[in-house]
Amino acid sequence: MPELMYREALNQALAEEMERDANVFLIGEEVGRYNGAFKVSQGLLDKFGSARIIDAPISELGFGGMSVGAAMVGLRPVVEMMTWNFAILAMDQIVNNAAKLRHMSGGQLRCPIVFRGPGGAGGRLSSQHSQSLEANYAHFPGLKVIAPATPADAKGMLKSAIRDENPVIMFEGERLYALKGEVPEGEHVVPLGKADVKREGTDVTVITWSRMYYFCMQAAEELAKEGISVEVLDLRTLRPLDEEAILASVRKTNRAVIVEEGWALAGIGASVVDIIQSKAFDELDAPVERVTGLDVNMSYAANLENATQPDAPKIIAAVKKVLYRQGA
Amino acid sequence: MATPIQMPSLSPTMTEGKIVKWLKKVGDKVTSGEAIAELETDKSNLEIEAYDDGYLLQILVDENQSAPVGAPIAYIGAQGEKVAASGAPAPKAAAPAPAAPAAKVEAPKAPAVAPAPAAAPASSGGGDRIAIQLPSLSPTMTEGKIVKWLKKVGDKVSSGEALAELETDKSNLEIEAYDDGTLAEIVVGENQSAPVGSPIAYLTPKGGKAAAAPAPAAAPKPVEAAPAAAAPKPPAQAAPVASAPVASGGRRIRASPLAKKIAKDKGLDIAQVQGSGPSGRVVKRDIEEALARGVKAPAPAPTAPVTRKAPSAATVARTEPLSSMRKVIAQRMTEVKPGVPHFYLTLEVEMDAAVKVREEAKAMELKVSVNDLIVKAVAMAVRRYPKINVSLQGDQVVHHGSVDVGIAVALEQGLITPVIRDADTKGLQAISTEVRELAERARKRALKPEEYTGGSITVSNLGMYGIDQFVAIINPPQASILAVGAVADKVVARDGQMVIRKMMTATLSCDHRIIDGAIGAEFLRELRGLLEHPTRLLF
16 A cells, blocks of 8 residues: 555545546635645646636635535535634634535535645644634534544545535644555545544543544553553544444443643533543543643744643553553 | 630750749739749749730649640730630630740740640631641541542531541541531642641631631641640540541442442442542452452452553552551651560460360351460460559559450551450450451451550461461550461470470560560460460350
8 A cells, every 4th residue: 555645645535536526626825836835736736727726815714705605506615724723714604604504595505515724733833823723613513524633534534525515624734744654545435423443452542633643642652561551542523423433442441531632621522521421421430531732822932832732641641540550 | 815825845855844833823914024934844944924915814724733835824815804715715726826825935945836726626716717627546646648528618517527538547537527617728638648736627617707717827737746635624625536437337439430330230349349549439440359359358468559451560660658557657666676675485385275165166156266265365364464464654664454455457558456455354256256346447447546556465466377486566555465376286295205286386575674574474374374274264
């Protein structure tokens, strides 16, 4: 299986879906002539032409709204947001239009559209450009929210998102784009709404998504040396949450730690805890622990930026805590 | 407001002082700096001076009487003012600013001893707050650790209600409130220790002002243990010991949902399981361990937490803080061994007859162990040789009036010696039942202080481990301890013939300051006679 970077996997998915369906088009800032701010759309302008690879002005609300309109009348837009921090400007189109058209029209309209772009900290971009905003979008009925961690999932889930009849919000990551992984060629489709056990274990379930997945795997490796068997569950889709997978794993290990790059209050992890406590209460041997970004705006200074985010040592401490181990 | 004059600390070794003479009488006017009484300490005689202007309202310690350092000896106040409650008025100690004791002394500036509030909850008067002090629950207890607060700030509490779980050097007990009110402040948090007598929390009494918080700095935190127990007529001194219930029956059991479910499925009584999680929470591994060893059986070995599924981790070196019990054992043993001059006497006892008694009891379906028989025989021997039933107290020898035999019980964190009272007057079966019951509660750390203090002598038996012979360290104030080895078949000479007999070695350790070799030897010979001819126990 070929090894691809995360951005190459996304590029492959876009190219394959555009070849498969002439209604698919890509719009966003710098996606065409510049080949994408993060080179996700490398070579696509040459391949598909400027009618389907559209450079938009710096106006997220404008091209976001145009694309919602295009989806209403039968096209399948893929809207690239340079980062999700900028997409806050387009929130009205995403939340009040894309998420609600089907409902407001009594099912007469549909909105098959993908909004995608990087979320999370990019590395010394300070508070306005380092936010993990997935919890905001996961709040709204009418949207699907995905946040794949690996190149293979990135490809497979983008393909599913483009084929979905409803609006899909896709969180990628500036620090994910260059990561490499094996990616199946051709028709590789990962269903939305399905979590994935990335590492099997018996002592504790660590639940995560997106970039935090790598810290969790690192922590699991370290803990294995101490004889602690960690199961890593990659949620991949944040709305709808895969309750079945979460509960199955917790029922097996009786303990859970949820690792989230974003802030704790009203975070995705809070909802996962709620699922666990309400549906697997009798399976718990310890209160569920959360490891989250600190409740502050992101610093520019590298040391403070690192201290603000979850990392392997923090995850290890949380795992030991739910295992009632010393050194927690 | 009436101000107490407290017994000052005038030397580092001074624990109490004697009033030689009062220089003022009740009703006399006193001015700051004026001598009011003559005091005799362990070092010298000094005068106590008044710190405030006012009138001597009340004398609490009469001439030729002693009082511990920090205890109130008199009250000064406005002319004609009444001291709160007659007899033992609540000292002002816990009130906002205890400041310096209302007496000062000329002589060498004594290290300022925190004003030790006389025992128990000293109401600060004026309806503000009541200090809840760490009670002294055993003679060796100098500090206690709050395991868990059962109430939180703002909770209503009523007299008699448990406020917190306390870990002492001996056992876990609950601290009770003796006033109705609202928990206003927690001074000592969970897993923190505090010396005996220091305030651990404050109550706002019923109808009192909500949060008349005294400046936190003012909260008296005696560094030295307050001599609470010895204070003259402390208002509620006996209460903490007497009313603190054993933290068992009716207490909420902390267990994880999973642990509860497994226990229910397996028909296991979760109350029998010692929790290893935070605040004693019973978790899955505790249930698994309990199931593995069959809960009803007393734990044969200490439960080693945290080794499950991690064989490699078991070999990793680690450090852990000393438990309160371990700390006291460590301290006491270091004091006792060089402090008490031991000598040792050993003899062998033929146990065939004693073993037969046990077998006969068994045939009658009575549970009596060889150890029970030894306890009984020791008690009888002590009764016949009362010279061994002594304690050294200062420069006096105390001859005990009853025969109380301690038994050493091994615990996970150390050991404890519950005492069989009046063992000489009890039957074998009664002793047997009591030994079992005390040992069981000792393992649960549920013994009451009066059940493990005092005693004439201790029996320490390591026979069940196959130990032939050992010497034991005396447990003061006792003056002797008997170390008992295993009963084993041995070849011995009887009437010039080699025969096999059930032999047991007993070694008596004695405090040579008050017991001499001949006294110990006579006692031991009597003990051997009783065990070799157990019918003599009947007489």
